Amino acid sequence: MKERLSFKDGIQIGWDATSLDTAQACLRKYYYRMILNVVPQDTSVHLLFGGLYAKALETFYHYRAEGMSLDSALLRVVEQALWDSWDHVYDEAGNVIQGGAPIAFNDPKKTRISLIQSIIWYVDEFGHESKDGIQTHHLQNGTPAVELSFALPLSEDLYYCGHLDRVVSYGGQLYWMDQKTTGSALSSYYFSNFRPNNQFTGYSWAGKIVLQSPVAGGIIDAAQIAVGFTRFERAFISHTEAQINEWLDGTFYTIELAQQATREQHFPMNLTACGNYGGCPYRQLCAISPSLREAYLKSNFHTIEPWDPLRPR
Amino acid sequence: MNDIARVFSTHPLLHTEDDRKAIVAEFRAKRAVFKSAPTATKAPKAPAAKINLDDLGDL
Numbered sequence: 202m203k204e205r206l207s208f209k210d211g212i213q214i215g216w217d218a219t220s221l222d223t224a225q226a227c228l229r230k231y232y233y234r235m236i237l238n239v240v241p242q243d244t245s246v247h248l249l250f251g252g253l254y255a256k257a258l259e260t261f262y263h264y265r266a267e268g269m270s271l272d273s274a275l276l277r278v279v280e281q282a283l284w285d286s287w288d289h290v291y292d293e294a295g296n297v298i299q300g301g302a303p304i305a306f307n308d309p310k311k312t313r314i315s316l317i318q319s320i321i322w323y324v325d326e327f328g329h330e331s332k333d334g335i336q337t338h339h340l341q342n343g344t345p346a347v348e349l350s351f352a353l354p355l356s357e358d359l360y361y362c363g364h365l366d367r368v369v370s371y372g373g374q375l376y377w378m379d380q381k382t383t384g385s386a387l388s389s390y391y392f393s394n395f396r397p398n399n400q401f402t403g404y405s406w407a408g409k410i411v412l413q414s415p416v417a418g419g420i421i422d423a424a425q426i427a428v429g430f431t432r433f434e435r436a437f438i439s440h441t442e443a444q445i446n447e448w449l450d451g452t453f454y455t456i457e458l459a460q461q462a463t464r465e466q467h468f469p470m471n472l473t474a475c476g477n478y479g480g481c482p483y484r485q486l487c488a489i490s491p492s493l494r495e496a497y498l499k500s501n502f503h504t505i506e507p508w509d510p511l512r513p514r
Numbered sequence: 515m516n517d518i519a520r521v522f523s524t525h526p527l528l529h530t531e532d533d534r535k536a537i538v539a540e541f542r543a544k545r546a547v548f549k550s551a552p553t554a555t556k557a558p559k560a561p562a563a564k565i566n567l568d569d570l571g572d573l
Contacts, residue, residue: 272538275538276531276534276535276538279534279537279538280526280529280534283521283522283526283529283534284526287525287526297527299525299527299528300525301525303522303523313522314522317522317537317541318541318544321537321538321541321542321545322541322545325542325545430548
């Protein structure tokens with residue numbers, strides 16, 4: 202197993218928005234997900250779909266920034282998404298061979314076909330760049346500002362990590378950009394979920410440091426995945442200096458709390474968070490008697506590669 | 515190959531550039547139909563959440 206860079210003596214020192222969200226939601230959830238690295242047997246369709254979609258669009262913008270035509274870049278990412286959404290089988294040498302099957306998403310809206318459709322529709326909706334519109338920003342060394350991973354020191358032995366899919370210039374200002382997918386309608390209520398938000402406030406904080414330039418805020422391209430169609434909305438988010446400082450203050454507090462819980466091996470449940478976002482994946486585990494949990498864990502959960510924000514992508 | 519359903523059920527190693535072009539063309543055509551459909555036949559768009567604080571009275 203790879204060395205876990207984000208932990209030192211069992212205590213997490215490399216943090217990101219996912220770790221923060223988990224620790225803020227519930228310390229018991231943090232224990233299961235970040236310390237034990239166990240997840241339910243069924244992979245979340247939303248994570249899988251969102252990950253493949255974001256990867257495709259990130260790659261699309263990378264190709265475009267390298268000078269590839271829109272249609273060629275689109276064909277390349279369609280090829281990649283078709284490949285990534287196939288459950289491959291391998292020969293003894295580890296090479297992909299024919300066989301396997303399309304990944305079963307087990308969801309009426311988020312399917313392999315709607316994934317490919319959404320990528321193509323997104324490119325036709327937002328993929329065209331113009332000189333007076335949104336354009337990929339180029340760093341001082343000339344490289345396009347896409348797929349920017351960062352690990353910034355919060356203190357002497359604490360780091361905050363993240364990954365900016367793309368930084369764009371618009372109206373003479375810089376914005377980070379992110380992709381979201383949802384099965385819900387793209388209402389103002391949907392976008393209010395991102396204000397406030399660890400991931401995006403963290404981007405605004407880190408963006409200034411990574412780019413060595415002021416960042417006006419962020420742009421969220423959201424896709425509503427429905428049966429038969431995909432609808433898009435674009436929203437702008439900005440953070441004041443005071444909001445960013447307040448977020449930093451809360452971040453330090455959360456990290457201290459989670460580190461203390463880890464040192465004491467005491468992870469109390471936050472019972473008010475069990476129903477959030479359609480229900481916590483560990484809810485059933487917490488619901489049974491403590492004496493039965495270990496057996497329940499073994500039969501209904503599996504161990505995955507440890508979350509390691511400090512490890513470069 | 516070029517039959518969309520068949521492309522989706524076939525291993526990606528067997529796909530050709532023409533297969534991928536056919537997929538892109540198919541979904542672009544579908545989008546054109548979706549975009550040109552009268553608003554009434556499209557799925558309703560959720561209204562923006564509007565709260566009039568005066569309607570809430572004293573909280």
